[in-house]
Amino acid sequence: MKKNVLPTCLSLLAMVSTSVQASGQLPGGDQTPHQTPQRPRITGVSHACFYTGDMARTAAFFTDYLGYEIAGDGLSIPACTIIKFNDRQFIELFPDPENRRNNAMHYCLETDDTEAWRRYLLARGYDVPKEPLSPGRTGNLNFFVPVPGGVTFEIMQYLPGGMIAATNGKYLPAGRVTDRLGHVGFMVDDMDKVNPFYTEVIGLRETWRGGMRPDIVQWVHMKLPDSPNTVEYMLYDSPPSQGARGVMNHICLLVSDVDEAQRILSTRTLPEGCRNAGIQLGADNLRQINLYTHEGIRVELVEDHYVNGVPAPSSTGRPLKMAANN
Numbered sequence: 001m002k003k004n005v006l007p008t009c010l011s012l013l014a015m016v017s018t019s020v021q022a023s024g025q026l027p028g029g030d031q032t033p034h035q036t037p038q039r040p041r042i043t044g045v046s047h048a049c050f051y052t053g054d055m056a057r058t059a060a061f062f063t064d065y066l067g068y069e070i071a072g073d074g075l076s077i078p079a080c081t082i083i084k085f086n087d088r089q090f091i092e093l094f095p096d097p098e099n100r101r102n103n104a105m106h107y108c109l110e111t112d113d114t115e116a117w118r119r120y121l122l123a124r125g126y127d128v129p130k131e132p133l134s135p136g137r138t139g140n141l142n143f144f145v146p147v148p149g150g151v152t153f154e155i156m157q158y159l160p161g162g163m164i165a166a167t168n169g170k171y172l173p174a175g176r177v178t179d180r181l182g183h184v185g186f187m188v189d190d191m192d193k194v195n196p197f198y199t200e201v202i203g204l205r206e207t208w209r210g211g212m213r214p215d216i217v218q219w220v221h222m223k224l225p226d227s228p229n230t231v232e233y234m235l236y237d238s239p240p241s242q243g244a245r246g247v248m249n250h251i252c253l254l255v256s257d258v259d260e261a262q263r264i265l266s267t268r269t270l271p272e273g274c275r276n277a278g279i280q281l282g283a284d285n286l287r288q289i290n291l292y293t294h295e296g297i298r299v300e301l302v303e304d305h306y307v308n309g310v311p312a313p314s315s316t317g318r319p320l321k322m323a324a325n326n
Contacts (some may be wrong), residue, residue, distance in 0.1 A: 206223075288301060
């Protein structure tokens with residue numbers, strides 16, 4: 001296995017890139033105070049980041065079992081491992097010294113104009129950098145946005161001279177079980193707290209909701225405004241166990257044929273402590289395979305079309321929320 005080095009650990013160094021400097025006109029330059037910024041584009045899900053207590057074992061799940069490769073370009077970045085799904089989407093793994101296993105550290109959406117997003121959110125009172133952004137050590141533009149009731153949210157723009165662009169065509173082995181990241185799912189204790197941000201500010205649109213029972217809603221799919229990708233609210237009404245956190249904080253990889261995906265996986269050795277739950281039909285009428293790392297981080301392999309071409313109707317049940325918020 002290659003050493004866990006990457007053309008810059010995007011999230012670890014993202015904090016550096018948000019230390020802004022005014023250094024010339026970047027994409028989407030300054031607007032006058034009299035202009036009302038319009039919502040910029042979101043072009044897709046960039047990545048999700050998870051903690052792990054055993055980097056080698058977790059990385060082996062993605063490399064040896066799912067067929068991916070650790071990205072590395074001779075740039076030693078302490079602590080961070082990045083595994084690419086394609087040239088624009090990946091997963092980041094960070095060590096977990098504080099026993100935060102199964103917790104998503106953050107997730108990131110890609111844009112073609114981060115500076116426009118900074119101005120747009122600043123004009124709406126969000127806690128974002130006050131000055132124009134400069135490329136960070138990743139060579140890209142990015143910043144984080146605190147979201148009430150949700151995980152940390154990052155916005156990133158890949159620049160032509162950045163480290164993501166430098167790995168185009170690299171670390172993409174032919175044996176990957178799939179090359180598509182469809183959505184990220186994260187814990188939300190009260191969707192009423194996060195919806196104003198995601199719908200009114202970011203522009204997400206709800207496409208489906210469901211649950212394990214018809215009278216409750218546990219999952220809400222939210223489509224990005226300028227991309228087929230989605231994010232998924234994972235709702236709950238009591239403090240989740242560590243195992244439940246691993247189920248809720250997850251990524252979804254899209255496949256065209258779940259039977260073929262399972263056949264490919266059957267030819268490989270499932271790492272010790274990991275689990276393949278087999279092919280199942282989801283409540284949304286999409287076939288899927290739920291896979292779990294040895295720590296319980298969930299990776300969904302989901303078919304990209306509905307059974308018989310018919311989506312399941314949305315639930316009319318009550319969305320779960322933490323009891324203290326009821």
